[in-house]
Amino acid sequence: MAEDVHAKIEAANRIFGDGFERGDAVAIAALYTKDAALFPANSDIVRGGGNIRDFWQAVIGMGIKNAVLQTIEVEQHGDTAIEVGKYRLLAEGGAQADAGKYVVVWKNDQGTWKLHRDIWNTSQPAK
């Protein structure tokens, strides 16, 4: 069962990355629950599908072409799972624009695991 959730989360994360490749913020936002919250650095909390779409659209607009997500751990509690991972954001030609780590709280939404709480920060030195 835990293996199953792990695989499903990794599959959702690949769809997340594919959304960046296509520049499709609508597809990325669809991976979140209806009452999801993002916690981006240098920003207040971003809540709800429209705002989450707009946030990722802005990131795509900044030239991010892919998000590579590496799951480090998944801990399941019924319809909730906590994922810890590392990310890399890639710009044109695969140049690394950012790299860091994240914690995502996932919810099983009628059989589909969706991001519910999503927080990350950069591991790169302060500018």
Added chain:
Amino acid sequence: MAEDVHAKIEAANRIFGDGFERGDAVAIAALYTKDAALFPANSDIVRGGGNIRDFWQAVIGMGIKNAVLQTIEVEQHGDTAIEVGKYRLLAEGGAQADAGKYVVVWKNDQGTWKLHRDIWNTSQPAK
């Protein structure tokens, strides 16, 4: 029961702030599980009590005199709880050094709720 966890987490968060007031990184590190992980911005993942103590000691050394933690939500799953909150780091005289949000995964460690995964980022504009 959920109320109880909420109150216990808030109490632990006050001890966290008290540790800053006293400049006591050992007391702060004691609030974490033995295999806890911190995810600070501009840093790799920080794992284990000694490294967590050293991290907070460095923050204290930068002049942070208090950490004010405001719990927004607590979701309990048995011996695990997920907290979302906002923080303010205060310097000498109560001047705000930073403000942001966090997600903490807590574990009930033989009756004491301890921080197990701790990630945050600033809500202030990029410098």
